Amino acid sequence: MCANLLRKSGPKNFEINSRFKKYGLTKNPFPPIPGVNISSSDSRENGSIYLEELRSNEQKNFVKMFKTEDASDINRISLLMDYQTAKGRGIGKTAFLNHQRVSIMKDFGYELSGGNSVLFAIHVNPIPNGNYNTFWKVSKLIIETLIKQEIISFALCRLIALEGLLDSKILDLPEIEEDLLNTLGNNDWLEKHDVPIFTLDNDVRFVLSKLQIDPNLVENLVVWGRNPEGFLQHYFSKISDSYFRKDQSKLLFNDIVKLLNFAGFDKGIILFDELEKVVQPLKKNDRRTFVDSLRYYLYDDLNEHTKLSFFHCLLVIHPYLQEILLPHWDAAGMDRFVSIGGQLSENYTILFNPIEDKLAITLAQEYIKNFRIESEKIEDQIFPFTKEALKKAHEYEQGIPGRYLQLLHKAIEQGITNNWETISEVEIESLVGKKIVDQKETMELPEVNLQG
């Protein structure tokens, strides 16, 4: 009895013990939960399985926005719109954005900008019921994301390297290029390479003081800047809301821009996901104020960002949000900068359409490939599915990738439970046979005829 209560879980050998061995799989290859969770260790959920060809048009449009010789030519706001679903769920926007962020951060935008600019990207996710009824709360969210996604830490590391605060022998070490944060950002590593931390901190302090930014920020950057959790805990979380209210977003658009620019970044791309969580809960007047604030801080105000045209915001919207934002957008004069509706909006918008059936098959294949038991040597790359089954599933879910993958997850589970040899069109139909009924345009006639 006691042995059972104190035992630990043993090593898992999915190849031998897999419930899905019948299908030559280590586990169900499709995500059990729809959506992308970047902090998850499950490769089905964290966006690491990504098929570029699925979104080749969208990718082209994204690259077009940033491939320019002069970073200041890049527009400050652009839009990404889900074209298929009115309320935007499952089309693959988060997966796309996550992929962009990872791609940009791997070489600081070298490939994206054709080597012309040094870029960073953050993926901002407002929380539901987060109450963003004033713009400073949005600024605060962006700053928090900059910290959590290690941009501030990267900036400090770059600053140390670019300002020559370390010996060139250390800077030439190859592990720095592989992992900047765990080398230049890690005091243990620095000490192992005989770098006196106290002296380094003083040097950083001296360099930062030239920027003429908030002294409290300087001090915290020196002590905690290269440690995101520490910076969050000891600096950011201690700033009161009344400070942010009085600050009026100067911290983000002045001091932080100065720091990041000084660290060699030409542009920061803010991938602002699920804008509806900010806008939809607002009252009509507050929506107008939100758009006015967007215009003020991004275009009209005299701040470091407007001077350098530093931030680019990619706002993720869907048709319903477009509908509710449009009157306020026009009233605030934002349509002169970025058109949110009408023909001109095509110049600023990446449209997300549903995927075609051929790509749906390729997508399923990609997921299956990652969980195939190698020793089984199964040649059919989409086994246990047939092509017709995948087409049926694609058709049923109207080409929405999130929903399509979830249906395939369900099909695998049912297949194991019901001992299906393969999953063909028939099996998919049995899962979805009773189709969701939409209300018909014309009411059916009654079943009885009283005059008959």
Add this chain to the structure above:
Amino acid sequence: MKEFNNWNIDKKRSVGLFTDLHLYIEALNEMKIYRTFEKSQIQENLSKKVKGLIYSGSITPKMVDELFREMLYFKWISRNKKIFQLTELGSDVFNTLSKTDLINYRKEIVSYLHNTFIIPGWFVNRLWELNPNRQGEIIMPAPIKLWAPNSRKWENNNWSNELENVTKSTLAECNKICPGALPIESEDWITNVKKIWDRLSLVYPRRKGGTGNNNELMEKYQPRRRLSNAMKEATINILFNRDANMSITNPLSFRTFMVWCPRLAELELLWYSDSFLNIPGRLLFPTSVFKENNESEAFEKINNIRDPENRSLYLHRWSNSAEAFLQALHGVYEKNYLHKRIMYVSILDVRDEFCRKYRISAQRFETLLGNNLRSKSYAIALETDVREDQTSGSQQLRRPVIINDKFYSLIAITEKDKE
């Protein structure tokens, strides 16, 4: 009772503006106690009322006036200035009604109403005339759901292109969902709605009133409500009032229409929705029909109601087996379930669709369901739980589903495993 075989009789117009038909038996019950009585004596003992989920309170003196007026028409009571007395007929009627079941109670009452006002039989016949291809389905329209304007200042009340477009779209939408349900020419429709809108726009603003007894005048009005009222009145005028081909003149006004519909629904002659599917407005259709003769168990004759062709009025009822009822009910439930994708769906929606498909009254549906809750083939679960989507104003006023004297709002049905 005298039978009337044509619509051209000397009929009363002043129907009481109340819809609870149990008031008759309640009032007779009180009157029986006294040899003579005044209105106030009867009023204080009549029970308080609910409408849908809303408590509407005590019966008002005005309603008592109207109740007494009707009972005078029926000759159940007689009058000597302010003092009233139950007649012999009234006493007989009370004895009959108090011992009978609800179905027969309603049949008795409808005979008196038809005899006095002619509207019950005439109205059913009129519905059949208006839309014979769909067995009398008619829509009382409200503006299309997409149109949700903000309140406007009282002075901003001109008829506009926007209003015209909404009016036109509403007509088109109604006839698309239910062909022939609003058999009105577009021009005629717009002209009439506009005329009533203009008239309503001349009405002096009301006082704000409220708990503080605010004497200030209302500054704004709700365009949607005004247009909705204009549409209803226009529909009644065109379809039920001014048509020269009708055999009686001015049978229904806007006010009396709003009384007759729920009354006749209560009497099982027709079915009348509060809100139904995607229809902009209310759907009504007859659950009764005039026939020359009948041999089917599916119909019950109502005595003393005939049309000018001497055909009798018959109520339609469910005549198939209990198993067939449950199978049909499950079919309707499943359609709702597949549309909403949740197990417990609104029993009001299921009831309304069932009644529409099978042309029975809400009361018959409730009786059938109450008698068949224990089934070998289906597990039926009923719940009383008012959900968020059932708490809006219009949803609260919907006729509730009452089964075995209990109010229910949700239903789930699953097929039991066959052995």
